[in-house]
Amino acid sequence: MTFESFRSCAVAAGMAGALALSAGSAAAAWKPSGPINLMIAFAAGGGADTQARLIATELEKTKGWKIIPQNVTGKGGAVMARKLKSQPNDGLTIGIAVTETFGYNMLAVKKAGYSADDFTYVTTTAGSQMGIVAKTSRGWKSIQDVIAAAKGGATVKLGAMSAKLADIAYTIEQKYGVKFNTVVFRGGRKVLNAITAGDVDVGWVAGIQAKGVRAGDLVNLMSGETTRLKISPDVPTLGELGIPYDAGAKFLIVAPKGIPADARKGIAGAVASVLTDKSTKAAQFVQRAFGGPQLISGTALEKLISDGIAGSKKLMMATK
């Protein structure tokens, strides 16, 4: 069902309920019984927060839902997750975080205060285009060149924005018998700045490198995703290099465990319709900032989460 036909259904529902019911789907049938609280696990003003707020505004506009966004930040989404898990599971409280919140970040602490089973996963919205990036002027074409330089005795400083990425960089070091000086920054923007300023030689960047890569100033040396990068299809993925981890992350909407199935479907469908309609501000922003929507829901999303947990556990064992 396209967004347009969905909207005409909704309009019809307003005018003649019976007619709409026969034409409607499960997505159209669920309507929140009150305002929806949206807990945003990101700091106000950033790209992730903007995405969440735009989706909320668009849902209000097209679906007539009332959404109250609130930033609940801290510890890679853990603060939000702890708060969300004890909320009523009626579909009126949802959260937006990254997959890492229910993977690496959760496993990295002794007592996270929540587990992956405390939630129902609704849908992903967009994902990273994670790569290891360098300035073009360094002359490196792929990660192999960096490894060769490190083997030749050069000190390679590598920027990362999370412990997980630092760990994955460490597995690269182990595999190839080299040493990077891994420097952790708060956020990909700072890593990119450090690369541009020459403070670090290479660094993990989750998608904002696209502009510089297109302009020819920056180059992706490797894809951290399970697939090759959209903008640099010639460079290998981690998996192709024999490193079995997924450095990528996806934004996802979650709810407390056991929300009604129709609410789960209804919210996922509504978000999908907003993000696939290219005329919405939310869709345009996601296109610009994250290279387009990535919508995974239902059992596929559950598999994504459990795969992420398994991968993170393996990574932690390997870097212990």
Next chain:
Amino acid sequence: MGVLDHVWLGVVTVFTQAPVATVFGLPISIVVLMVVLGFLGGIVVGATPGLGGPFAMAISLPILITIFGFNPDALLPVLGFLIGIMKGATVGGAVPAILFNTPGTPDSLMTTLDGFPMTRKGEAGKALRIAHFSSASGDTFSDLVLFTCAPFLAITVEVYLDFPEKAALIVLSLAFISAVVGDSVWKGILAALFGMFVAFIGTGEDHHPRLSLGTDALAGGLPLISVVLGVLILGEVFAALEDMWREKRATDSISTPPATGDNRLRLRDIRRILPFVGMSAGIGTMVGALPGIGSTLAATLGYATGRRLHKGDVPFGEGAPQGVAATEAANSAVAGANLIPVLSLGIPGNVAAVFIILATETISGFNPGPAVFRLTPDQINSEMVVAFGLFTAMVFANLLNWTVGGVFMRSMGIMVRIPKQRLLPIVLLLTLTAIYAQRPEMLSIYVTLFFGLVGYLMRRLRFSVLPFVIAFILANNLEDAVRQAFSATGADPWFLFSSPISIGFMALAVLVVVFFARGRGGQ
């Protein structure tokens, strides 16, 4: 894209962003409107005894963020308003000092020494005009220094400073602020360490929320604005309320002698005060560029230097226009120059700069620091556009100051009649409302009240609050810089002493502390 493209984009943004009204066919952009409102509001606030620029900036920041949001579009309107307040309050502070012998802001204390005697001689109008002329001159000079120095300094820092040097530079700044502010170096250092401790709650790289006592309230870190406003504003309000309760000061009836003397500002007056204005503008700018030394010291230095320089018929302290000029030029010249360390290093030097940093930390899209002035071929550095937009807003505020500032300022004598016992509860209410509006949780109010108490106690124990606030803001930058320097040097434990520059910074930090500790040993 070259520097000039960025300058032009900055100028265009200031004058065209989101026009709100049209005057004589000219669209008035939101930034222009906010600068005007901020400037006029700043004069009113500055002219009110007991209020000052920092008060107004503190209260308006959360309100502005509630109105404009967190997106980069909000940067210039919000910063423009804050800059306007900063400039307006500097000018306005002279009004009650001259007319009623009551300084509107602490840095106008020296203005009373000659300003009020001039009023008694029936030359209030002339004193106000001289104060305005000197203030506007000092301010403009300081801004010009800022525009030329900040990008240059930022680029130098970018080229010469690596991770260890940046960490050492923050250590040096904190040492300097702790040593210079307040009456004891060790109290200053204690206050700074306490500020860092508070900043370390719930933050850090590790996934475990440190120092949070297992509570989710602390796990995300303390809300920045609540802590800063609590210590700076509520602490001051509590202390002032107590003072009032103790003193129950007799309220004198306020009257101004009639204007009988020559009240025009004549060319020969300007010629007479110009050397003093120039001297004080230089002093104020230098003082402003150093973190931690505020406009009050600049005013004192300016006045003292002026007194030594002065050979006229009316001695300083008996109504010499030069005295007013020397003070006002010096305290106004601080305003622009104290943005030099903010924009080039991300290090705030005084309370006004703290609020500029707070605004940029809360609104995304502008991180003061060396990256602001970086040129990338074929790309627009949006942060540089914001920086030049900010400069444009400052120039515009200066133009306002030169044109309508004087007239508006001279009409502000009435503000002195607002009684303190009415003013303080209003400030208290406004602060709490503003904080709640920006972050609607009771937690933010509790945190504010708690740190209000902390600020009150610090004042009563004669601890300076500025090192606390600045260390609180810089602590996480310091931690990042230290961690990054440590890992970038391949886990070298002596990274702070790994290069001549960082050794120099560290040695200077120790020297500053030792020097000021010895200098005040007898106190």
